[in-house]
Amino acid sequence: MPQYAHPEVLVDTQWLASRLGDPNVRVVEVDTRLELYTNAHIPGAVFWHIFADLLLPDLSINLDPVSIEKLLSRSGIANDTTVVAYSSYPGTGAWIFWLLKLFGHLDVRVLNGGHQKWIAEGRPVSAELASFLLVQYHAKPVDSSLRVLPEEVLSSIGQSDRVLLDVRSLQEYSGEYFMMQPPEGIERAGHIPSSVHLEFIHTLNADGTFKSMDELQTLYRSKGITADKQVFPYCAIGGRSGYTWFVLKYLLGYPNVRNYDGSWNQWSRIPDAPVEK
Numbered sequence: 001m002p003q004y005a006h007p008e009v010l011v012d013t014q015w016l017a018s019r020l021g022d023p024n025v026r027v028v029e030v031d032t033r034l035e036l037y038t039n040a041h042i043p044g045a046v047f048w049h050i051f052a053d054l055l056l057p058d059l060s061i062n063l064d065p066v067s068i069e070k071l072l073s074r075s076g077i078a079n080d081t082t083v084v085a086y087s088s089y090p091g092t093g094a095w096i097f098w099l100l101k102l103f104g105h106l107d108v109r110v111l112n113g114g115h116q117k118w119i120a121e122g123r124p125v126s127a128e129l130a131s132f133l134l135v136q137y138h139a140k141p142v143d144s145s146l147r148v149l150p151e152e153v154l155s156s157i158g159q160s161d162r163v164l165l166d167v168r169s170l171q172e173y174s175g176e177y178f179m180m181q182p183p184e185g186i187e188r189a190g191h192i193p194s195s196v197h198l199e200f201i202h203t204l205n206a207d208g209t210f211k212s213m214d215e216l217q218t219l220y221r222s223k224g225i226t227a228d229k230q231v232f233p234y235c236a237i238g239g240r241s242g243y244t245w246f247v248l249k250y251l252l253g254y255p256n257v258r259n260y261d262g263s264w265n266q267w268s269r270i271p272d273a274p275v276e277k
Contacts, residue, residue, distance in 0.1 A: 004213050005253030009097065009246075011084060011109045013118055020044055020124075026077050026132075029115070030054070030087045030096055040125040042086070042118060046075045046132065050092075050239075054099070059179075059237050059265050061099070065139040068103050072139075076132025079106070086111035086118070090204055091243035097250075098242035098259055102147070104140030110246070116208035146245070148232045148258040150270060156232060157194050157274065163225050164195035165233040167244045168264070172236065173197045175277035179236050179265065188268045190277040192234070198223050200240045203247050216252055227254045234260040234267070 004010070019025050020043050027045040029037050037047045048054060053071055056062050077083060083105065085096035093110040100108045111118070119125070156162040171177040175189040183189045191197070202219060203211055211219070225231060231248055233241035238261030248254040260267075267273050 004210075004251040006250040009109055009250050010112045010210070012112050013121055013123060016042070016084060016111060016118075017123055024080075025082045025084060026075060027111075028075065028083055028085045028096065030085060030092050031089065033088075036088060038129070039127055040119065041127075041130075042115075043124055043126040043128075044130055045086075045126075046130050048075075048096075055237065061238050061261050063102070063142055063261075065103060065141065068099075069137045069139045072105075072137040073135055074132075076135055077137060078135045079138060082107045082109065084109045084111055086114040088115040090114070090116075090208060091200055091240055094246035095239040095242035097246050098146065102143050104143065113207055113209040120207065146258060148260045150260075150262060150267060150273065153192065153232060153234075153260055153267070154273065156230075157192065159194075161228075162230045162232065164192050164260075165225060165231055165241075165244065166191050166195045166197045166235070167200040167233050167240050168197075168235050169199055170197065172264070178268070188275050190268075190275040191264075192267060193274050193276045195234075196223050196225065198225070200235070200244050200247075203244075210247070210251060213251065216247065220248070220252070227252070227256075230256040230258075232258055232260050234263040236263055237265045238263045 027042050028048055029041050029045045030048045032050045085093040087093050093114055097108045097110050156164055166173050173191045178187040178189040205211055233244040235241040241263055242259050245257050245259040248257045
């Protein structure tokens with residue numbers, strides 16, 4: 001595994017394969033397609049549906065501690081359980097890392113390469129639905145130091161010591177797409193003024209693993225995103241930006257990174273919030 005600022009938060013496929021069935025390790029698959037999980041998930045993995053389990057009807061992230069307690073409890077996750085998150089969607093495991101850290105979970109890991117690498121290596125999969133005994137989970141209050149709110153985003157526009165980092169696709173950034181769909185005439189598409197665009201996918205290798213520390217540093221520095229600045233990543237609904245928070249803070253060791261989890265879903269609906277295309 002390449003050297004990162006905090007390499008302990010990443011696990012490779014061999015590490016996980018050797019711990020399948022360990023009662024102190026809970027594997028979580030996060031996706032929108034139950035059929036994919038049903039047919040070919042890592043043995044023993046519990047399934048979290050992005051829309052049903054993690055998002056509210058308005059597509060904002062559910063930050064209610066009681067809801068997260070219920071989700072973890074029914075997943076057989078106690079406060080001292082090691083959680084390993086993965087997905088078939090690039091970056092989703094790292095978003096779950098941010099989300100669980102938001103509620104104070106101590107030991108969260110990300111499977112480097114996710115479902116893609118696990119399958120490519122021919123490792124075992126299961127069609128058996130995983131279920132666990134209900135346990136008691138106690139979430140801490142939301143850690144506000146991991147988030148940035150729209151008021152501070154607004155005050156950061158044009159500030160040289162802060163980076164508003166748009167990690168969506170170029171089509172979303174330019175206003176061609178809104179929430180990954182063409183605008184229908186009622187939404188505002190575009191980006192936050194002065195934001196830097198760097199799509200999150202450029203931080204990954206072809207096999208779904210993270211690029212090396214040197215490659216990541218070169219990539220971000222080429223856009224003026226340096227460790228001496230405050231960095232506020234955003235995307236559509238806070239998932240890809242949560243992933244970017246993970247890369248900057250845990251792989252590169254940037255000290256001042258906060259996720260704007262409200263992201264474009266929230267910003268585009270604030271009547272007076274400035275928007276550029």
